[in-house]
Amino acid sequence: MVNGIIYGMKLRIDKAGRVVFPKPLRKRLGLASEMELEAVEQPGGVLLRPLMQKPSMIQVDGLWIHQGAAERGANWEGVLNDVREERMQTVLKP
Numbered sequence: 001m002v003n004g005i006i007y008g009m010k011l012r013i014d015k016a017g018r019v020v021f022p023k024p025l026r027k028r029l030g031l032a033s034e035m036e037l038e039a040v041e042q043p044g045g046v047l048l049r050p051l052m053q054k055p056s057m058i059q060v061d062g063l064w065i066h067q068g069a070a071e072r073g074a075n076w077e078g079v080l081n082d083v084r085e086e087r088m089q090t091v092l093k094p
Contacts, residue, residue: 011019021031031037036051056068064083 009022009025011021013019021029026032031050037048038051040047040049057064057066059065
């Protein structure tokens with residue numbers, strides 16, 4: 001192991017196209033059975049990384065924060081105006 005990275009560990013693709021990670025590698029990387037991985041094609045190889053689904057919206061100090069990628073063609077001005085209007089209504093309620 002060099003700089004915390006395991007080198008020289010061989011993987012094999014079986015007839016069904018499955019890749020089996022050796023147990024020491026799975027343990028080190030925190031990989032578990034049934035975990036989904038994302039394959040990213042890169043020059044010289046493929047990067048495999050755990051597919052972690054995060055909610056696109058989270059609430060921080062009472063504010064909703066979008067942490068994903070914006071949808072193409074989304075009417076963000078309209079969304080902001082709607083949210084502002086809702087907030088004004090809650091603030092102005094007696």
